[in-house]
Amino acid sequence: xxxxxxxxxxxxxxxxxxxxxxxxxxxxxxxxxxxxxxxxxxxxxxxxxxxxxxxxxxxxxxxxxxxxxxxxxxxxxxxxxxxxxxxxxxxxxxxxxxxxxxxxxxxxxxxxxxxxxxxxxxxxxxxxxxxxxxxxxxxxxxxxxxxxxxxxxxxxxxxxxxxxxxxxxxxxxxxxxxxxxxxxxxxxxxxxxxxxxxxxxxxxxxxxxxxxxxxxxxxxx
Amino acid sequence: xxxxxxxxxxxxxxxxxxxxxxxxxxxxxxxxxxxxxxxxxxxxxxxxxxxxxxxxxxxxxxxxxxxxxxxxxxxxxxxxxxxxxxxxxxxxxxxxxxxxxxxxxxxxxxxxxxxxxxxxxxxxxxxxxxxxxxxxxxxxxxxxxxxxxxxxxxxxxxxxxxxxxxxxxxxxxxxxxxxxxxxxxxxxxxxxxxxxxxxxxxxxxxxxxxxxxxxxxxxxx
Amino acid sequence: xxxxxxxxxxxxxxxxxxxxxxxxxxxxxxxxxxxxxxxxxxxxxxxxxxxxxxxxxxxxxxxxxxxxxxxxxxxxxxxxxxxxxxxxxxxxxxxxxxxxxxxxxxxxxxxxxxxxxxxxxxxxxxxxxxxxxxxxxxxxxxxxxxxxxxxxxxxxxxxxxxxxxxxxxxxxxxxxxxxxxxxxxxxxxxxxxxxxxxxxxxxxxxxxxxxxxxxxxxxxx
Amino acid sequence: xxxxxxxxxxxxxxxxxxxxxxxxxxxxxxxxxxxxxxxxxxxxxxxxxxxxxxxxxxxxxxxxxxxxxxxxxxxxxxxxxxxxxxxxxxxxxxxxxxxxxxxxxxxxxxxxxxxxxxxxxxxxxxxxxxxxxxxxxxxxxxxxxxxxxxxxxxxxxxxxxxxxxxxxxxxxxxxxxxxxxxxxxxxxxxxxxxxxxxxxxxxxxxxxxxxxxxxxxxxxx
DNA sequence: AATGAATGAGCTTTCATTCAT
DNA sequence: CATGAATGAAAGCTCATTCAT
Numbered sequence: 001x002x003x004x005x006x007x008x009x010x011x012x013x014x015x016x017x018x019x020x021x022x023x024x025x026x027x028x029x030x031x032x033x034x035x036x037x038x039x040x041x042x043x044x045x046x047x048x049x050x051x052x053x054x055x056x057x058x059x060x061x062x063x064x065x066x067x068x069x070x071x072x073x074x075x076x077x078x079x080x081x082x083x084x085x086x087x088x089x090x091x092x093x094x095x096x097x098x099x100x101x102x103x104x105x106x107x108x109x110x111x112x113x114x115x116x117x118x119x120x121x122x123x124x125x126x127x128x129x130x131x132x133x134x135x136x137x138x139x140x141x142x143x144x145x146x147x148x149x150x151x152x153x154x155x156x157x158x159x160x161x162x163x164x165x166x167x168x169x170x171x172x173x174x175x176x177x178x179x180x181x182x183x184x185x186x187x188x189x190x191x192x193x194x195x196x197x198x199x200x201x202x203x204x205x206x207x208x209x210x211x212x213x214x215x216x217x218x219x220x221x
Numbered sequence: 222x223x224x225x226x227x228x229x230x231x232x233x234x235x236x237x238x239x240x241x242x243x244x245x246x247x248x249x250x251x252x253x254x255x256x257x258x259x260x261x262x263x264x265x266x267x268x269x270x271x272x273x274x275x276x277x278x279x280x281x282x283x284x285x286x287x288x289x290x291x292x293x294x295x296x297x298x299x300x301x302x303x304x305x306x307x308x309x310x311x312x313x314x315x316x317x318x319x320x321x322x323x324x325x326x327x328x329x330x331x332x333x334x335x336x337x338x339x340x341x342x343x344x345x346x347x348x349x350x351x352x353x354x355x356x357x358x359x360x361x362x363x364x365x366x367x368x369x370x371x372x373x374x375x376x377x378x379x380x381x382x383x384x385x386x387x388x389x390x391x392x393x394x395x396x397x398x399x400x401x402x403x404x405x406x407x408x409x410x411x412x413x414x415x416x417x418x419x420x421x422x423x424x425x426x427x428x429x430x431x432x433x434x435x436x437x438x439x440x441x442x
Numbered sequence: 443x444x445x446x447x448x449x450x451x452x453x454x455x456x457x458x459x460x461x462x463x464x465x466x467x468x469x470x471x472x473x474x475x476x477x478x479x480x481x482x483x484x485x486x487x488x489x490x491x492x493x494x495x496x497x498x499x500x501x502x503x504x505x506x507x508x509x510x511x512x513x514x515x516x517x518x519x520x521x522x523x524x525x526x527x528x529x530x531x532x533x534x535x536x537x538x539x540x541x542x543x544x545x546x547x548x549x550x551x552x553x554x555x556x557x558x559x560x561x562x563x564x565x566x567x568x569x570x571x572x573x574x575x576x577x578x579x580x581x582x583x584x585x586x587x588x589x590x591x592x593x594x595x596x597x598x599x600x601x602x603x604x605x606x607x608x609x610x611x612x613x614x615x616x617x618x619x620x621x622x623x624x625x626x627x628x629x630x631x632x633x634x635x636x637x638x639x640x641x642x643x644x645x646x647x648x649x650x651x652x653x654x655x656x657x658x659x660x661x662x663x
Numbered sequence: 664x665x666x667x668x669x670x671x672x673x674x675x676x677x678x679x680x681x682x683x684x685x686x687x688x689x690x691x692x693x694x695x696x697x698x699x700x701x702x703x704x705x706x707x708x709x710x711x712x713x714x715x716x717x718x719x720x721x722x723x724x725x726x727x728x729x730x731x732x733x734x735x736x737x738x739x740x741x742x743x744x745x746x747x748x749x750x751x752x753x754x755x756x757x758x759x760x761x762x763x764x765x766x767x768x769x770x771x772x773x774x775x776x777x778x779x780x781x782x783x784x785x786x787x788x789x790x791x792x793x794x795x796x797x798x799x800x801x802x803x804x805x806x807x808x809x810x811x812x813x814x815x816x817x818x819x820x821x822x823x824x825x826x827x828x829x830x831x832x833x834x835x836x837x838x839x840x841x842x843x844x845x846x847x848x849x850x851x852x853x854x855x856x857x858x859x860x861x862x863x864x865x866x867x868x869x870x871x872x873x874x875x876x877x878x879x880x881x882x883x884x
Numbered sequence: 885a886a887t888g889a890a891t892g893a894g895c896t897t898t899c900a901t902t903c904a905t
Numbered sequence: 906c907a908t909g910a911a912t913g914a915a916a917g918c919t920c921a922t923t924c925a926t
Contacts, residue, residue: 044915044916046916
């Protein structure tokens with residue numbers, strides 16, 4: 001079920017273009033602003049050039065096409081996926097608290113407007129060029145599942161939890177955390193939750209999860 | 222958390238357009254085929270007109286714009302959401318089996334290529350005109366949560382299950398059912414599961430769910 | 443050696459476009475002026491639209507592409523090839539005079555600026571899309587050879603000339619007529635000849651031709 | 664009628680450009696390959712630079728513009744015109760054989776794909792910058808006529824042929840040789856002839872030519 | 885001299901929309 | 906109501922040319 005975030009799918013490699021001068025970053029910054037403002041289809045190369053402060057021709061010195069530029073942008077942003085930034089505090093002896101904190105952070109980051117925008121763009125483009133969505137998926141949901149499953153595995157090894165399939169449990173946990181709020185935000189039916197609401201939803205998920213996979217009390221502690 | 226599938230959000234009302242003559246259906250049919258074949262942006266009004274067998278001008282007699290046509294189409298398709306078509310068999314005394322059957326159907330319908338296409342289109346458009354996505358969300362995920370929460374509420378009333386928040390539990394159940402496979406399909410990282418795989422995933426979700434919310438044995442049966 | 447001017451080579455049929463309204467002629471007229479002014483590559487669709495007095499979009503209602511428009515134009519002009527317009531006066535009993543008159547006309551028409559322009563365009567395009575050049579060749583040089591060979595065949599049948607290969611003789615006659623002046627005009631090394639010069643060159647060709655294929659005196663005339 | 668291949672017409676003199684360093688030859692070689700591969704318009708300066716192995720900027724150190732580079736290339740290739748490479752064997756006592764051999768070679772060289780390419784390019788450009796075409800014409804057809812007329816003049820001086828206008832006769836001979844096959848090849852209606860076909864056409868031209876200008880038998884030989 | 889990054893005008897083509905018939 | 910010809914704005918992309926290094 002889990003896909004390791006390795007070997008990202010590629011479609012249109014950057015091809016030529018100068019190695020990595022500041023102009024490239026300038027273009028990426030302009031592209032980020034432009035794509036985030038209007039989405040992939042509705043953003044024109046002219047708009048990107050204007051926002052980047054370079055000529056339209058320069059865009060094509062660094063990127064072969066609009067698709068390639070978008071792909072490179074998503075690639076660059078993989079490292080900022082909500083799931084990449086959120087970890088479970090393995091040092092916290094209070095498992096419920098650790099999971100709740102993690103889940104709260106995840107909800108807040110996943111539902112941040114910029115993240116939603118990126119997600120929408122990437123999904124929208126998935127029909128025509130799947131590489132960005134695939135890479136994003138592996139760096140995001142798959143990575144998130146790996147983080148949680150690793151944590152659960154450790155708990156299991158420590159005898160604090162009984163789990164037959166940590167990976168499945170991790171996906172289920174993350175699913176319960178995100179879906180109730182993320183789906184509404186993604187579909188434009190509600191806005192991002194504030195911290196209090198996020199924590200409440202996190203609690204709900206943790207509660208159900210620990211009911212299904214009860215912690216084993218440590219005799220000596 | 223749940224949004225009742227009532228009062229659909231509107232953005233671009235159909236304005237003029239005859240009430241419901243056969244020509245309108247003809248256009249809708251053409252639009253459905255065209256949009257599903259190529260997505261919103263890549264579909265031209267000319268293509269729709271050709272597929273519908275009417276002139277381009279006629280399109281504008283019934284719909285104010287391409288957006289309005291798309292919105293109307295999504296509106297019309299609300300009734301065919303995966304969640305609208307899938308029910309829990311309340312008559313089945315075997316709750317685990319009823320839930321597994323439901324979840325299997327849901328997975329298969331949600332990951333069907335046409336459904337994925339529609340979902341992508343609707344998400345892609347959510348930035349620029351949110352109405353379709355909202356309506357779709359309410360008729361889909363919200364409706365699905367309502368179905369399950371209703372079923373759970375009945376079980377609770379029958380004393381077969383103890384639940385403090387049936388709605389929350391319903392969202393969590395649906396989340397565990399869909400996410401592990403849907404997210405991969407939606408992001409283009411995997412293809413739709415076959416019946417066997419769908420059932421396996423359904424079992425996994427039901428197992429965890431019933432571990433968290435254990436059934437109460439009926440003494441007299 | 444001769445290619446019958448039948449079944450013209452096609453490459454990009456006109457495809458859609460309204461049947462044959464005045465707008466189409468308007469576009470063709472604009473295209474003619476524009477292409478003749480600058481050649482195929484150097485003429486832009488915008489320039490054609492301006493010269494035709496229509497919008498750029500309208501061009502594409504009638505023609506699929508710039509190539510298709512050019513091909514249609516050459517097609518239309520086939521009928522105005524120099525060779526199509528020039529005939530040998532079979533009624534003239536003075537063969538030398540008939541041939542000289544024909545050759546003079548041919549030289550004048552072939553070296554007319556418009557004809558040279560068209561020829562250059564068609565040759566220039568022959569690499570990328572050969573259909574126009576082929577059609578032009580069949581309607582031009584091949585047709586011209588057919589006219590002369592027909593005339594020669596009649597002379598032969600009438601016993602006025604002995605010829606083993608009328609077609610070959612016809613090509614040779616036409617070659618002698620056109621090359622000395624046409625090649626210089628086509629290559630931009632000289633301008634079109636006036637009537638006097640054209641007649642002088644015609645005489646030269648006829649003289650040599652009749653030296654090679656002497657007329658047989660009619661005993662009874 | 665004949666233009667001596669002297670003082671080539673110039674239009675865009677090379678201006679700056681170092682006299683003749685190896686880099687210049689390198690560029691010319693790249694330009695030759697590029698122009699021959701794609702024609703004048705379809706060849707970009709970038710392509711030339713790549714094929715030449717120099718930077719785009721360097722191109723402009725040696726040549727003022729794309730046109731100037733093309734002009735210089737055609738200039739340089741004058742020496743390789745088909746007509747420059749083909750001579751009549753004045754030592755051969757068999758005039759018909761000498762002419763046939765010459766004509767066969769000429770046909771083969773003129774219809775060679777590279778020659779056709781060059782001819783098309785030069786004709787295509789003749790409208791916008793006439794110098795290349797003029798130079799090509801003088802080095803080609805004019806030179807060819809000069810070769811033949813010189814040969815004929817010698818025959819005349821030797822009493823083997825009676826000719827009032829050797830130059831005119833030379834043009835007519837060359838015309839009969841090339842036109843029947845060259846025109847078809849140039850217009851894309853047929854491919855280059857093989858040696859056998861070329862010789863057959865050569866024989867046809869020589870036969871007619873010698874019928875028009877019969878050889879005078881040498882009494883003492 | 886040589887480079888190659890940068891430019892910006894210009895290209896062909898598409899398309900949602902309008903409107904006279 | 907229905908048509909389809911006509912539009913014009915804009916899109917992605919190319920390329921000859923320049924210039925600071």
